[in-house]
Amino acid sequence: MNQKPVVTPLYALEANDLSVVLGGRKVLDIPSLQVLPNEVLVVIGPNGSGKTTFLLTLAALLKPATGTISYRGQAIGSGADMLKLRRRQAVVFQDPLLLNTTVWNNVTLGLRLRGVKGADAEQRTGRWLDRFGIASLAGRQAKTLSGGEAKRASLARAFVLQPEVLFLDEPFTGLDSPTRQSLIADFESVLRETKVTTVMVTHDSNEALALAHRVVVLMHGRIRQTGSPEEVFSYPVDEEVAGFVEVGNVLHGVVDSQGEGLASVNVKGRQVDAVSGLVAGSNVTLFLRQEDVTISLPQSRSAPSSARNQLAGKVDRVLPAGYQMRVTLDCGFPLVALITRRSWEELGLEVGREVTASFKASSVHLIPRQ
Ligand code: ADP
Numbered sequence: 004m005n006q007k008p009v010v011t012p013l014y015a016l017e018a019n020d021l022s023v024v025l026g027g028r029k030v031l032d033i034p035s036l037q038v039l040p041n042e043v044l045v046v047i048g049p050n051g052s053g054k055t056t057f058l059l060t061l062a063a064l065l066k067p068a069t070g071t072i073s074y075r076g077q078a079i080g081s082g083a084d085m086l087k088l089r090r091r092q093a094v095v096f097q098d099p100l101l102l103n104t105t106v107w108n109n110v111t112l113g114l115r116l117r118g119v120k121g122a123d124a125e126q127r128t129g130r131w132l133d134r135f136g137i138a139s140l141a142g143r144q145a146k147t148l149s150g151g152e153a154k155r156a157s158l159a160r161a162f163v164l165q166p167e168v169l170f171l172d173e174p175f176t177g178l179d180s181p182t183r184q185s186l187i188a189d190f191e192s193v194l195r196e197t198k199v200t201t202v203m204v205t206h207d208s209n210e211a212l213a214l215a216h217r218v219v220v221l222m223h224g225r226i227r228q229t230g231s232p233e234e235v236f237s238y239p240v241d242e243e244v245a246g247f248v249e250v251g252n253v254l255h256g257v258v259d260s261q262g263e264g265l266a267s268v269n270v271k272g273r274q275v276d277a278v279s280g281l282v283a284g285s286n287v288t289l290f291l292r293q294e295d296v297t298i299s300l301p302q303s304r305s306a307p308s309s310a311r312n313q314l315a316g317k318v319d320r321v322l323p324a325g326y327q328m329r330v331t332l333d334c335g336f337p338l339v340a341l342i343t344r345r346s347w348e349e350l351g352l353e354v355g356r357e358v359t360a361s362f363k364a365s366s367v368h369l370i371p372r373q
């Protein structure tokens with residue numbers, strides 16, 4: 004018997020020559036974007052940059068003026084395709100938009116609409132309420148939920164559908180910091196477990212850092228930069244992107260040794276000390292604010308410093324940032340320091356110059372990475 008070869012499409016989602024016109028103005032202009040299967044793609048950009056428009060267009064909820072969107076290699080178009088497509092995707096909006104009924108009903112409704120009933124629906128609904136820590140709220144009326152609980156219900160409602168592609172528009176906005184952090188941590192672990200292809204838009208760089216495999220920076224309706232979080236945050240393409248993504252250094256490493264609350268981390272062959280109880284062998288992400296990195300000349304005979312980390316490096320790149328200079332050093336890995344223009348001048352810095360980067364072990368924030 005002749006068997007058709009199984010061809011796995013290269014991209015989960017692909018957009019080409021996309022443009023969107025709203026109110027007579029072109030608000031989105033995307034020559035091309037591909038989303039890989041199982042990828043978590045986070046689109047970041049300031050307010051008004053076109054993020055929501057982009058997300059709605061990719062999710063086929065907004066018709067572009069020009070361009071095509073392909074879903075697993077097939078261009079989206081006809082009515083029949085649309086229904087099939089809708090059933091393979093889930094969209095989470097900034098406002099949870101819960102119906103005026105119980106949490107359980109809200110989460111299970113989408114399944115019923117897709118013809119999933121009985122024990123299967125019960126089991127799936129229970130599982131996702133539990134996974135998002137709201138099983139005890141199943142019987143509560145949705146309107147009585149706190150902001151964080153409502154967002155959890157909205158995420159459970161999306162995951163219960165087992166979508167092939169998940170779209171999220173600013174899903175963590177409007178929550179206080181601890182609530183947000185714990186929800187992001189739970190969401191991250193669900194993404195890791197389900198490996199669902201995800202497109203999320205947010206104005207918050209930290210969310211991209213916590214979740215993205217790949218980051219797209221959208222500004223004025225155009226893609227300005229695409230890359231790993233490390234690339235985008237350490238090497239923004241220009242001043243405007245740098246100004247927007249202004250976060251700290253993000254590095255990956257492995258804890259080599261641990262002693263009295265001080266972890267020694269191997270980052271690309273260099274040692275970085277951090278105040279942390281994480282044990283040897285832990286894979287970690289290191290966060291270090293740019294303001295906490297100081298630069299000195301290697302031969303300087305200033306008083307001994309209390310900073311435990313003193314790394315030799317070279318000035319690799321510099322971008323003006325207002326009254327300050329954002330200096331990217333090559334220390335075997337990229338390390339960004341924010342220093343005043345005056346320091347830059349007084350130290351006589353220039354690209355290629357050998358320097359020492361210093362920072363305290365207590366300035367390095369470690370989080371475990373799977
Ligand atoms: P973001 O999600 O990044 O804040 P949006 O996608 O909501 O950005 O908006 C992108 C641009 O399109 C903004 O300049 C906004 O004012 C404009 N816009 C959004 N919706 C409409 C509309 N219905 N009519 C006219 N302009 C719109």
